[in-house]
Amino acid sequence: MTEPIVRYQNIQKSFGDVEVLKGIDLDIKPAEKVAVIGPSGSGKTTIIRLLMTLEEPTSGDIIVDGKNLWKMEKNGKMVQANEKHLSSVRSDIGMVFQHFNLFPHMTILENCMTALVNVKKIDKQEAKQRSAEMLEKVGLGEKLEMYPSQLSGGQKQRVAMARALVMRPKVMLFDEVTSALDPELVGEVLEVIRDIAKEGEMAMVLVTHEMDFALDIADKVLFLDNGVIAEQGTPQEVIANPENERLQNFLQRFNN
Amino acid sequence: MKKWSWDTFFDAFPMVVQGLGITAGLTVACFLFALIFGFFWTFMQRIPIKSVSWLIRWIMEFIRSTPPLVQLFFIYYAFPSVPVIGMTLSPFTCAILGLGIHFSTYIGEVYRSGIDGIDEGQWEAAKALNFSTRKKWSTIILPQAIPPTIPMLGNYLIIMFKEIPLASTIGVVGILQLAKNYGAQHFNYLEPLTIVALLFLVLSYPSAILIGKLEKKMNRRFDKKEPSGSKPIPEGKGA
């Protein structure tokens, strides 16, 4: 059996008095596509934000490719990770956000290039070429010199995906990437995700409300409810034949 | 080199504090003048003749972007040569005019932002109810436009307070002038000037906090972040 690329071990997370995650155990295998569904406030976004180091877990460990993300060894003891450690571990992870979060002061080409040049220290010409190719792939090869404000929501989200993909992460996180889009723009974004998923090599975690889409591309679906994984399994098991009553109720709202 | 002396401090304190009445009185007088004169600019700007409103805008710009200190001197020395008046105004009156006019251009902008912040529907409602122009302004527009600007006006009161010592240059004997007098008499400026600074701090700092609180309260009441329209001056200053 293959080693998981990401492993959550008894992860808990509280914001003040509110316990958002109450002990999450989860393995993500390389190239596995995981869809996370659940009612709002169930903690599904928090799960991936912990992995992206945007939030720190209250307790528990996250292991990425054999390395502990939030802790590091120092003089034989495990201590809280510093910036350098975080940076070395999270280089395998990329993320696409609900509200795109493109850099408005950069052209879309620069949006894609900046991390390659400044973080990965790749030669500028090569970074430019790779970014242009990636933007071409998401259908925006014509708009390299445009600024984010000149694009539609769907186009922005495709740029955001190119920006994350060009870093070649081993795990890619999608945080409700279509929920800020006008309905008619959702399709083009899902199409790109589908293409990426087909290529295979990269593990993907999608927090989503698009049930049909999750059913279509996911290897595994998690139903998160009230801070715990209430049900998990293949899409057929979880979405097509739900056993959990709350999950049945949850899914019903989407079938209308 | 000499060290700080509390004896000098307590010796100078009663003398400097005597000027507080003048300084505070001048602040209030200037502020009232600016509040009233501010309306003048606001209404002049609304005159629907392009060349007039253009001219008014540039006059305001002129007053706002030139030093209030020079404006004080101008008023103080120009009045004797004005044919009808032909006499020197008292320094106090000059200071009211000079600083009052200077800050009225800012206050006018504050009013304007308040008026611009009024929903289009209110104007239409006034029209639909067939209000006269006077009634429209007095019962619908102004009662809504002014209250949200009160915190901003309060800020200008504090800003003005800090500009008041400029008036010492034309001979208004407020706290700064008294401190300088004391300094000149005793060849010692350290303690009296520090007293002036402390007085300003003690009076303006709590007021600023109070106005900050008022602002929060107002924002909640009027359910908006700030009166729309551009901020006329960055937390602004006059000098």
Added chain:
Amino acid sequence: MIISNIIEIFPVLAKGINVTITVLIASAIFGYLMAFIAGLCRLSNNIILRGVTTFYVEIFRGTSLIVQLFWLFYALPILFGINLGNEFWAGSLAIGLNYGAYMSEVVRSSILSVAKGQSEAATALNMSRFQRMRLVIFPQAVRMMLPEFGNYLIQMLKATSLVSLISMHDILYHGDLLRYSNIAMGGSVYFYVLVFFFILALPLIFLTRKMEKFSKKGVAN
């Protein structure tokens, strides 16, 4: 009458233009420097650093510029035996420190108002804390600061007139001299001083308007 006045008065006032502009430039450099230093310090996690800068900002915002100027010029040398050398340094330092305190708030609030998602996106691209600041937050925050900085530059130009009170030979000082020699001319002399300052302010006014337009582009809120 007016024409002859201009011919008579303008060349005299022009003698002060050097001083006015030098003081403005020095004040602006001090001011912007202090704005960034204090603005960033107030955002730091270090309590002492934050405390010290807050103290500086509140002192300078809570008192009058003219009082600060006199204090630096008359009182500081007595208290610490520090002589700022000459009136030039006292003047530029007072104006710079005063407006630096005001502008530090602009720096602080601009940095804070860059949307949180921007920093998160930069983290997701594995940028270091310094890179997030340099490549993402700062360029956007500066765009927001520019129009305010422009406004304050005009305020600083106005404030330079105060240095005539510590006997620097700026535009206003030369105006004062003219008025001493002919008191009846006082009104027109000071009017031309105002015009002179306005002419100097005009490019700054247009610059500020331009920056307002520029800053509306390219910022995520």
